[in-house]
Amino acid sequence: HLYTQASSSRPNNIATAHARSEQLASQSRAMGDLSEAQSITPSPAASHPRPRLRTNTTSSKTYVLFVAVCIVVGLWNVSISQIELLKQSLRVPPSSKSGPRGDVVTSTSIAKVDNAPSDVDPTKQPPGLLNCDAHNGPANDLAAEMVYWSEIPSDASFVSPFKGSQKQYLTFEPDNAGFNNFRMSIETIIAMAIAMGRTLVMPPKHGIYRLGGEQADDTKFTLYDFYDMQQIEEYSGLDVISMEDFLLTEAMVGHLNDESTGEVTFPPHNRTDWNGVDSAALKKYLRRAAFTPSNWMPGWCLAAFPSGKGPAPINEMKALMRNATNNFNKFPKWREYDKKQPMPVDSPANVRLREMVSGGIGGSYKRLCIYNETMQQSPVLHIMSNGKSGVRMMTHFYSFLFFPNWREDVWMKRFARDRLRYNDSIQCAAARIVSSLRERARQRDPIGNPNGEYDSFHIRRGDFYYTRLEAESIYNNSKDELSEGRTVFVATDHNDVDFFSPLADHYDVVYLSSFKKELEGINIHFYGMIDQLIASRGRVFFGCYQSTFSGFIFRMRGYHAQKQRMQGYENGTLLNSFYYSGLAHKYYYQQYSPIHPPHYVREWSVSWRDIDKGIA
Numbered sequence: 110h111l112y113t114q115a116s117s118s119r120p121n122n123i124a125t126a127h128a129r130s131e132q133l134a135s136q137s138r139a140m141g142d143l144s145e146a147q148s149i150t151p152s153p154a155a156s157h158p159r160p161r162l163r164t165n166t167t168s169s170k171t172y173v174l175f176v177a178v179c180i181v182v183g184l185w186n187v188s189i190s191q192i193e194l195l196k197q198s199l200r201v202p203p204s205s206k207s208g209p210r211g212d213v214v215t216s217t218s219i220a221k222v223d224n225a226p227s228d229v230d231p232t233k234q235p236p237g238l239l240n241c242d243a244h245n246g247p248a249n250d251l252a253a254e255m256v257y258w259s260e261i262p263s264d265a266s267f268v269s270p271f272k273g274s275q276k277q278y279l280t281f282e283p284d285n286a287g288f289n290n291f292r293m294s295i296e297t298i299i300a301m302a303i304a305m306g307r308t309l310v311m312p313p314k315h316g317i318y319r320l321g322g323e324q325a326d327d328t329k330f331t332l333y334d335f336y337d338m339q340q341i342e343e344y345s346g347l348d349v350i351s352m353e354d355f356l357l358t359e360a361m362v363g364h365l366n367d368e369s370t371g372e373v374t375f376p377p378h379n380r381t382d383w384n385g386v387d388s389a390a391l392k393k394y395l396r397r398a399a400f401t402p403s404n405w406m407p408g409w410c411l412a413a414f415p416s417g418k419g420p421a422p423i424n425e426m427k428a429l430m431r432n433a434t435n436n437f438n439k440f441p442k443w444r445e446y447d448k449k450q451p452m453p454v455d456s457p458a459n460v461r462l463r464e465m466v467s468g469g470i471g472g473s474y475k476r477l478c479i480y481n482e483t484m485q486q487s488p489v490l491h492i493m494s495n496g497k498s499g500v501r502m503m504t505h506f507y508s509f510l511f512f513p514n515w516r517e518d519v520w521m522k523r524f525a526r527d528r529l530r531y532n533d534s535i536q537c538a539a540a541r542i543v544s545s546l547r548e549r550a551r552q553r554d555p556i557g558n559p560n561g562e563y564d565s566f567h568i569r570r571g572d573f574y575y576t577r578l579e580a581e582s583i584y585n586n587s588k589d590e591l592s593e594g595r596t597v598f599v600a601t602d603h604n605d606v607d608f609f610s611p612l613a614d615h616y617d618v619v620y621l622s623s624f625k626k627e628l629e630g631i632n633i634h635f636y637g638m639i640d641q642l643i644a645s646r647g648r649v650f651f652g653c654y655q656s657t658f659s660g661f662i663f664r665m666r667g668y669h670a671q672k673q674r675m676q677g678y679e680n681g682t683l684l685n686s687f688y689y690s691g692l693a694h695k696y697y698y699q700q701y702s703p704i705h706p707p708h709y710v711r712e713w714s715v716s717w718r719d720i721d722k723g724i725a
Contacts, residue, residue, distance in 0.1 A: 272306025539642035565647025681714025
């Protein structure tokens with residue numbers, strides 16, 4: 110079975126401090142230079158277990174029956190046609206977080222997935238929605254162009270086999286680089302929390318490189334500032350709490366123990382609110398108070414999640430690795446998969462694993478970092494961000510996480526597509542500009558360009574020294590794919606428009622700053638995300654090699670290509686998508702390539718190709 114049945118009640122007790130210390134003392138210790146635990150005398154309450162919350166099943170059933178009767182009576186006089194109209198016009202929302210975790214995944218429903226057609230048409234899946242009425246437009250028919258995600262009801266009921274009745278937590282340190290590296294690491298952490306069945310603890314507000322403003326409040330951010338967190342938190346298989354709540358409900362009552370000594374440990378200075386302050390001391394504390402794996406390095410291993418709890422699934426995973434890597438002398442390197450026909454997403458686990466581990470650093474194959482019993486039993490797991498030690502989640506979730514069941518693999522990729530997306534305010538602002546761009550292009554050539562198509566670039570300058578090109582070279586490397594006089598949108602961090610004269614001499618060049626009216630009332634820190642969304646809708650797109658900003662544009666174009674079944678979608682290739690840095694990189698997205706190092710510098714088609722396969 111891919112997922113376990115969701116529990117209808119959510120007890121949140123954890124073991125007492127004494128039991129926790131006994132358990133942690135037997136676990137293998139995280140490696141690394143960790144400071145000594147702060148010596149604080151535990152409060153009297155710290156030595157007592159938290160009471161188990163219970164659910165009154167009988168009263169719950171009675172209440173549900175009462176509500177059902179009321180609904181039936183209320184709808185008694187509604188005509189059949191009205192009911193059908195209602196069903197078509199309403200979107201069924203995910204189940205409440207306070208009740209049962211969505212639809213129960215029974216053996217029957219899993220069988221439906223098993224017997225699903227092998228070739229599912231993504232254009233027939235329930236479409237995602239984008240309503241811009243509350244965001245200053247545009248009209249919803251224009252906003253629909255931005256939608257690459259889908260609403261798949263059956264996906265809401267999937268729950269990790271590791272999610273149990275007793276709460277376990279995943280804490281992490283956000284990546285210190287720019288926003289798109291932060292975005293990549295967040296996607297990976299969220300995927301890990303879901304795969305582990307753990308409650309995700311969101312870090313306090315913090316600064317993000319190259320994001321900031323004149324006002325102090327503008328320099329610290331959380332995921333809630335950029336993402337539609339309701340889409341994430343409504344998913345019943347993932348619980349999310351703040352760091353402050355975690356420290357108040359777990360640390361300050363003595364539920365956390367020092368991993369080295371087993372003694373109860375409290376936050377530095379008993380502080381629980383770390384928003385907007387230096388969190389170095391908090392990071393050191395979490396590394397001591399939680400199991401912190403020191404060998405989960407994305408460049409060297411795959412985070413492998415067994416099919417269930419206990420030693421047997423772990424042994425199966427190890428056997429799978431032996432099978433995938435047998436006869437090492439003939440072990441394939443990633444180049445043997447390069448520019449070939451991609452394997453089906455439902456290939457056997459050993460076949461999929463063999464390709465994934467072939468792209469290790471230094472020409473070797475990746476090892477497995479298995480979510481073993483020690484980690485499974487740890488109440489709190491902490492993922493650090495330490496570039497010196499190699500433990501840094503600046504990687505794509507789909508290049509680091511491995512699931513033996515292919516359905517769990519494509520489900521996780523759909524979750525990223527359908528729920529980990531920019532919030533509606535950002536999406537709608539981009540939709541307004543795309544609509545204006547198309548009207549501009551249409552007016553320039555109403556006969557030859559009735560659909561108002563435009564082309565786009567992401568040209569990174571700033572601190573990106575190793576891929577800098579002069580505008581003349583950019584023009585020469587891209588002119589064969591563009592038509593003279595076309596409207597071209599340039600997403601860039603370079604403010605000197607004179608630099609782009611070699612492009613402006615041939616095209617109708619516009620920038621985000623050309624659309625001040627459409628940007629009224631929009632937070633300036635959203636501009637980069639809006640740039641990405643606008644560029645993703647260009648007919649032809651040229652990106653900056655090794656830029657994760659460009660990379661996400663390519664991935665969104667991949668989502669759109671699959672949804673619209675554009676030319677090359679079967680192999681995951683992208684029509685009219687290029688790098689401008691020269692012939693060595695220009696056509697990377699024109700043929701299939703397996704994931705290989707450096708893994709993070711571009712996106713890979715496995716993240717979007719055929720991920721709707723197997724939907725019932």
